[in-house]
Amino acid sequence: MKESQQFCTFSIEEQHFAVPVQSVQEVIRYQEMTRVPLAPAVIRGLINLRGQIVVAYDLRKRLGYPELQENRKPMNVVVRADGETVSLLVDEIGDVIEVKEDCAEQPPETLQAHMRELVQGVYKLKDQLLLVLDTEKTVAGGEDSAARH
Amino acid sequence: MDDLIKDFLQESRENLDHLDQDFVKLESEPDDPELLKSIFRTIHTIKGTCGFLGFGKLESLAHAGENLLSQLRDGAIALNAQRTTVLLQMVDAVREMLDSIEARGNEGERDDCALIATLTTLQCDGEVETHEERGQTRETSTAEAAMTGKPEVVSNEAAEAESGKAEGFLGEAVRLLGKILVERNMAAPEEVAAAIQKQLEGDTRPLGEILVERGAVKTQDVVAALQVQQSAKAAMTEGTIRVDVGLLDKLMNLVGELVLARNHIVQYMQKADDHSLAVSSQRLNLITTELQESVMKTRMQPIGNLWSKFPRTVRDLAMSCGKQVRIEMEGKDTELDKTIVEAIKDPLTHLVRNAVDHGIEAPEKRTAAGKGPEGMLHLRAYHEGGQVNIEISDDGAGLDAEKIRKKALQRGLIRPEQVTRLTERETANLIFLPGLSTAEKVSSVSGRGVGMDVVKTNIEKIGGTVDVQSKAGQGTTVRMKIPLTLAIIPALIVSAAEERYAIPQVSLLELVWLEGENARKGIEMLSGAPVYRLRGQLLPLVYLEHELNGRVEGKPEGARTKREKGEAVNIVVLQAEDRQFGLVVDEINDTEEIVVKPLSKQLKSVNAFAGATIMGDGQVALILDVMGLAQRASVIGENRERAMTAKDAATSAEGGEKQTMLLMQCGAEGRLAMQLSLVARLEEFKKESIEKAGDQQVVQYRGEIMPLLRVADVLGGGQGVGSTEGAAMTQVVVYSEGGRRVGLVVDRILDIVEESFLQQHPSKRKGLIGSAVIQEKVTDLLDVHSLIRSAIPSFDEGEAAGEEK
Numbered sequence: 001m002k003e004s005q006q007f008c009t010f011s012i013e014e015q016h017f018a019v020p021v022q023s024v025q026e027v028i029r030y031q032e033m034t035r036v037p038l039a040p041a042v043i044r045g046l047i048n049l050r051g052q053i054v055v056a057y058d059l060r061k062r063l064g065y066p067e068l069q070e071n072r073k074p075m076n077v078v079v080r081a082d083g084e085t086v087s088l089l090v091d092e093i094g095d096v097i098e099v100k101e102d103c104a105e106q107p108p109e110t111l112q113a114h115m116r117e118l119v120q121g122v123y124k125l126k127d128q129l130l131l132v133l134d135t136e137k138t139v140a141g142g143e144d145s146a147a148r149h
Numbered sequence: 150m151d152d153l154i155k156d157f158l159q160e161s162r163e164n165l166d167h168l169d170q171d172f173v174k175l176e177s178e179p180d181d182p183e184l185l186k187s188i189f190r191t192i193h194t195i196k197g198t199c200g201f202l203g204f205g206k207l208e209s210l211a212h213a214g215e216n217l218l219s220q221l222r223d224g225a226i227a228l229n230a231q232r233t234t235v236l237l238q239m240v241d242a243v244r245e246m247l248d249s250i251e252a253r254g255n256e257g258e259r260d261d262c263a264l265i266a267t268l269t270t271l272q273c274d275g276e277v278e279t280h281e282e283r284g285q286t287r288e289t290s291t292a293e294a295a296m297t298g299k300p301e302v303v304s305n306e307a308a309e310a311e312s313g314k315a316e317g318f319l320g321e322a323v324r325l326l327g328k329i330l331v332e333r334n335m336a337a338p339e340e341v342a343a344a345i346q347k348q349l350e351g352d353t354r355p356l357g358e359i360l361v362e363r364g365a366v367k368t369q370d371v372v373a374a375l376q377v378q379q380s381a382k383a384a385m386t387e388g389t390i391r392v393d394v395g396l397l398d399k400l401m402n403l404v405g406e407l408v409l410a411r412n413h414i415v416q417y418m419q420k421a422d423d424h425s426l427a428v429s430s431q432r433l434n435l436i437t438t439e440l441q442e443s444v445m446k447t448r449m450q451p452i453g454n455l456w457s458k459f460p461r462t463v464r465d466l467a468m469s470c471g472k473q474v475r476i477e478m479e480g481k482d483t484e485l486d487k488t489i490v491e492a493i494k495d496p497l498t499h500l501v502r503n504a505v506d507h508g509i510e511a512p513e514k515r516t517a518a519g520k521g522p523e524g525m526l527h528l529r530a531y532h533e534g535g536q537v538n539i540e541i542s543d544d545g546a547g548l549d550a551e552k553i554r555k556k557a558l559q560r561g562l563i564r565p566e567q568v569t570r571l572t573e574r575e576t577a578n579l580i581f582l583p584g585l586s587t588a589e590k591v592s593s594v595s596g597r598g599v600g601m602d603v604v605k606t607n608i609e610k611i612g613g614t615v616d617v618q619s620k621a622g623q624g625t626t627v628r629m630k631i632p633l634t635l636a637i638i639p640a641l642i643v644s645a646a647e648e649r650y651a652i653p654q655v656s657l658l659e660l661v662w663l664e665g666e667n668a669r670k671g672i673e674m675l676s677g678a679p680v681y682r683l684r685g686q687l688l689p690l691v692y693l694e695h696e697l698n699g700r701v702e703g704k705p706e707g708a709r710t711k712r713e714k715g716e717a718v719n720i721v722v723l724q725a726e727d728r729q730f731g732l733v734v735d736e737i738n739d740t741e742e743i744v745v746k747p748l749s750k751q752l753k754s755v756n757a758f759a760g761a762t763i764m765g766d767g768q769v770a771l772i773l774d775v776m777g778l779a780q781r782a783s784v785i786g787e788n789r790e791r792a793m794t795a796k797d798a799a800t801s802a803e804g805g806e807k808q809t810m811l812l813m814q815c816g817a818e819g820r821l822a823m824q825l826s827l828v829a830r831l832e833e834f835k836k837e838s839i840e841k842a843g844d845q846q847v848v849q850y851r852g853e854i855m856p857l858l859r860v861a862d863v864l865g866g867g868q869g870v871g872s873t874e875g876a877a878m879t880q881v882v883v884y885s886e887g888g889r890r891v892g893l894v895v896d897r898i899l900d901i902v903e904e905s906f907l908q909q910h911p912s913k914r915k916g917l918i919g920s921a922v923i924q925e926k927v928t929d930l931l932d933v934h935s936l937i938r939s940a941i942p943s944f945d946e947g948e949a950a951g952e953e954k
């Protein structure tokens with residue numbers, strides 16, 4: 001097992017999340033989106049990423065948070081998952097950090113069920129806790145969660 | 150895998166494809182020496198190369214084939230069907246081995262001893278051929294020729310095999326150099342052969358050097374020959390190069406991006422006021438368009454590439470069903486995008502096989518029908534209106550309309566009452582319904598009940614249409630229209646609920662703009678479904694906004710947009726399958742060339758969209774899938790079987806088959822309907838005015854005694870009578886026939902409706918024709934004629950009396 005891993009961090013509702021840095025293609029500011037009617041609710045819309053059309057996932061909705069306030073615009077964490085390029089909409093982008101494997105732990109049982117299935121592990125950092133998301137699962141679950149909403 | 154082997158595989162495959170055509174051509178022109186030579190060369194090359202690469206099995210097979218071919222080429226033996234078949238078998242075997250080499254790196258476990266033996270036996274005209282149809286005289290003469298020619302042929306062949314090996318071993322350059330030197334009389338053939346021999350023995354120096362050393366040629370001659378060789382090579386490489394398809398796809402994508410960037414700049418320039426920039430942008434515009442066209446062209450392939458497989462297919466199939474079929478092709482050069490060529494490959498093959506298997510009759514049958522024994526299969530392709538039309542016609546028996554109808558009925562694909570209304574063309578097109586195969590026996594080729602519907606689905610998937618026409622005894626023609634490319638398409642941009650959508654122009658028929666009075670009154674409701682009368686035809690309307698976002702309940706119609714206020718309505722008339730419908734949008738913007746991008750996996754389940762595109766301003770717009778939308782809005786059925794029903798309902802709705810019906814209430818729940826044309830008058834009688842004559846209730850009406858029939862009683866549902874008892878007035882429908890009047894007593898007159906409906910199931914009850922759905926309720930249809938006769942058996946006798954009056 002690797003000693004340490006790099007993560008791209010971001011936050012939603014003051015909670016720190018991260019995805020493995022190798023799955024991240026780029027991080028960009030807010031982009032205009034085209035809404036897709038009839039699509040699962042977690043799909044906020046389509047963005048034009050330099051000519052490539054990319055689905056934008058509403059991570060707030062996916063993780064069960066309320067919608068972002070009107071005046072705030074989400075940022076895009078563009079990841080490659082499941083053979084496709086998708087964008088995860090987050091509140092704020094954090095740093096890329098390197099974390100030792102030995103400070104990882106399984107997500108606690110008390111974590112809400114729909115978040116638990118997406119969280120790969122919890123990293124205990126000095127001043128914060130980092131929830132690492134499984135990108136594949138986050139993106140694949142679009143249709144199931146649509147049924148929930 | 151080794152690059153060398155890869156090249157060998159690719160080259161051999163191309164050669165083999167060519168070979169198939171040559172063989173079939175050869176059968177019709179057996180004496181064409183050029184064809185034979187070309188075939189021989191191909192096999193020879195394969196043999197030489199695989200010997201070099203160490204594919205022994207492949208080599209020995211090719212060798213056997215080559216031997217037979219060399220006999221044929223030298224005229225020692227004649228080509229006949231049997232030899233062609235065996236040679237084709239050899240080509241197949243070679244192909245299989247090539248596949249196996251590609252997949253596993255070896256030739257596989259096949260055993261071709263039998264094939265090789267046959268190839269060898271067929272080299273002489275012996276017993277094998279005596280039972281062939283060829284004339285005896287010819288036979289002996291060729292046999293004689295074989296006898297005399299044989300020794301020479303064999304030695305020739307041996308020499309060729311030898312040089313073939315050498316060529317294979319040393320590659321193209323050496324062969325060319327030696328050849329050039331010999332051709333230019335600069336060196337004697339035997340000197341070159343000796344030099345090659347030397348190389349084979351291990352001399353690693355180039356051929357030229359060996360020859361110079363031996364004093365066979367002058368140095369400057371070798372230099373000149375090398376130059377000739379170089380220029381020949383250059384000419385070859387300049388003409389065509391192989392390009393990776395992936396690269397072309399990438400290029401196409403980039404050009405797509407460029408088109409978008411161009412659109413953006415052109416849009417911006419309309420607002421800007423800068424002359425020199427305007428000139429530049431115009432140039433950019435022109436160049437981009439040209440570049441787009443050129444790149445599109447690189448992906449274009451002549452349809453002939455696809456067709457080239459058909460002569461072989463047809464030949465094999467015709468042989469196996471004992472038919473004679475000639476295949477003709479027209480417009481082989483018609484070009485199509487690579488992706489489209491791939492998409493139509495299977496449907497076309499299926500249609501061709503179908504035509505041979507089912508369309509064209511056996512020779513005896515054809516002769517009996519007064520046609521030549523040889524059937525004709527005609528393939529035609531041509532450009533028309535930015536689309537490619539492909540026709541596949543045969544001069545066979547045509548479709549058996551009766552059989553198709555029967556089968557369709559039997560499978561429940563159409564209803565009995567539809568049968569008589571179907572036109573010849575509609576009947577023919579029934580073959581595209583799933584589950585309909587009229588083949589009596591299931592052959593290996595077709596008749597499994599799958600196929601034609603798959604053909605249709607596949608063609609429609611790429612935005613094409615397919616249609617079949619057939620004349621009994623004269624043949625069948627299948628016609629398809631296919632778009633040139635799928636990557637960049639013209640589209641109409643519309644907006645609804647402040648979002649833009651692109652509609653592919655292929656499905657667009659016309660645009661209708663309603664304003665003022667027309668906008669308010671033009672759209673009528675047909676029991677909740679909006680329709681518009683377009684030149685007298687009813688056009689079902691679909692509101693794009695409602696389809697996509699759902700109907701906003703509680704909001705008064707006319708709260709937001711112009712459309713909702715009833716000031717203006719934009720209708721985009723679209724074609725989905727064979728139905729038309731009007732899509733109501735908020736705004737119609739413009740037509741634009743758009744680059745189609747596929748939707749990601751997560752959105753595949755949304756059938757209303759065919760893809761997405763990037764607009765000039767960089768925003769993403771969704772491309773509407775007209776078929777999917779029509780299905781969502783139930784304009785067309787979810788599957789074809791239902792589509793047929795919907796279509797039928799629509800034809801009666803549009804075709805003026807509407808009937809005006811009188812709706813009546815009879816008994817507690819009995820809803821009855823009769824044709825209004827049968828009703829003379831509607832009357833109300835006071836309870837007291839109803840009298841009795843015998844056991845018959847009568848009423849005095851216009852100076853006559855009119856018998857009254859309580860419909861509920863006659864039909865046997867007497868419980869409803871009670872409701873009338875209480876009422877002061879009795880509702881009577883006056884029916885008049887042959888001068889006699891009868892009053893039909895009903896509980897209530899409900900309505901008069903003008904509606905088209907389909908009678909569902911015939912009724913066994915006396916006095917009823919059947920039932921139908923009218924105004925979304927099940928309604929019994931009265932058979933007044935028999936109703937009266939069942940209640941008053943003497944009605945017909947009275948008729949005469951009535952006339953006397």
